[in-house]
Amino acid sequence: MLNDFPQVMTIAGSDSDGSAGAQADLNTFLARHVYGMSVLTACVAGNSYGIHASHSLPNAFIDTEFQAIADDFKVRACKTGMLDDAAIIETVVANLKQYDFGPLVLDPVIVTKHGALLLEDAAFETLKAQLIPLATVITPNFYEAQKLTNLTIETPSDYQLAADQLMAMGAKNVMIKGQHTENQTIISDYVQLADGQQFWLTEDYIQTTHINGTGDSLSACICAGIAKGASVEAAIRTAKKFVYTAIANPIAVGHRFGPINHHANF
Template identity: 65%
Template sequence: MLNQYPQAMTIAGSDSDGSAGMQADLHTFFTRKVYGISVMTACVAGNSYGIHASVFLPLDFIRQEFSDIAADFQVQAVKTGMLADSALIKEVVKDYQKFDFGPLVVDPVIMTKHGNQLLAENAFETLREELIPLATVITPNFYESQKLTGIEIKTEDDLKAAAEQLQQLGAKNVVAKGPHYDQQQTVVKDFVLLESGKSFWLSEPYYPTTHINGTGDSLSACIAAEIAKQTPIETAIRIAKSFVNAAIGHEIAVGHKYGPINHWAGENL
């Protein structure tokens, strides 16, 4: 029958070196055996040394992407990536609500894992008030949890408090990622707070490597892929954590500096 194969969609920017953004999402969908569909919001020119130029697509073009996909495909889960400003977030919210694309995984691309800001300052309230309340799952990194909640995270209890506040903003399930900037640490711990009230820690080995581009994209994409396959939320989150950890732990020699993770390593989890 038509449209019976699991389909997941990414709403994100295109990264020309293939390591992050939409390309990382599509790599993840492919390796998790889900057909990947995309709404492109921006294009970034860059490589493993850095980003050198970017352009944002017109809102009417993005609107048409949504409309064309809805007219032909049966999307079972969606994830968002880089939504650079308030107008774009509002457009995505409107288009997502207009069509039936299934549960939404929000990767709030606000700051890099190194603390560099990516989202326009005027877009924070739009993100908090209009997009986060739609999230079935939200996956902020350490800095993004701080930015969204105003909580200075110094302890595990602080990370828990941030997750609780994100849930109060409307996100049903929260994956609050712990810090991983200390070269002396041996594990990375993320705190998960589910809609049911259940909470737990996910812990995986820390790998001191520069091949970590696309980790956040791939985590959220993997959760979306598993949801599209009707995997329960908790299981989807656990699979995604193991998937990304395997992809970091088995490096591939691509790029000279900040390289991609190895999506093939998590293919058979």
């Protein structure tokens, strides 16, 4: 039947080296057997050495991207990635309210996994006030969870309190990715669901420089699972295994900080 194949959409920036952003999302969608589309919000010129330039796309063009997809396709779930500024976030929110693109998986690209701030104050406040309330699932890393909740997260109960606060902001389900520290042997992520379930997902910690696109791919995999009819819990558990497999089987691409290996999941 027309538009019967599961379709998903990423709302994110384009990463020229393919390691993160919309490219990582699309690789994940392909590996998870869903048809992926993209609304690009920015273009980044970068490689394994770092980011060299970036350019935000005009809001009117972003509007047209949304309309073009809505006029032709049936998107069952969508996810967000890099949203550069408050105006772009407001544009995304307006379109998500105007069109039905299914459940939203929000990857709040605010702080890197090493603690570097990526989003200016105005955009941060707009994301909190307008985008989080639309999220079916939110997947902040350790530092983003602290920034969003203004909490210092040290103990398991701190993770629960942070998740409670994110739910109070409007997110229905929360996955807080664990902190990366030197000499650690495991990595644990905390999950709190709308039905009251709480659990940890733990894997061995792998020391590697090939982790670009980890957060993008995790949220994209959750999005794909929901689009195919999986429960939020099942989609999260699958995504955790998907990303671990992609990190545990590295691919020799790039001289320095390389991508995770999506091919390991085909």
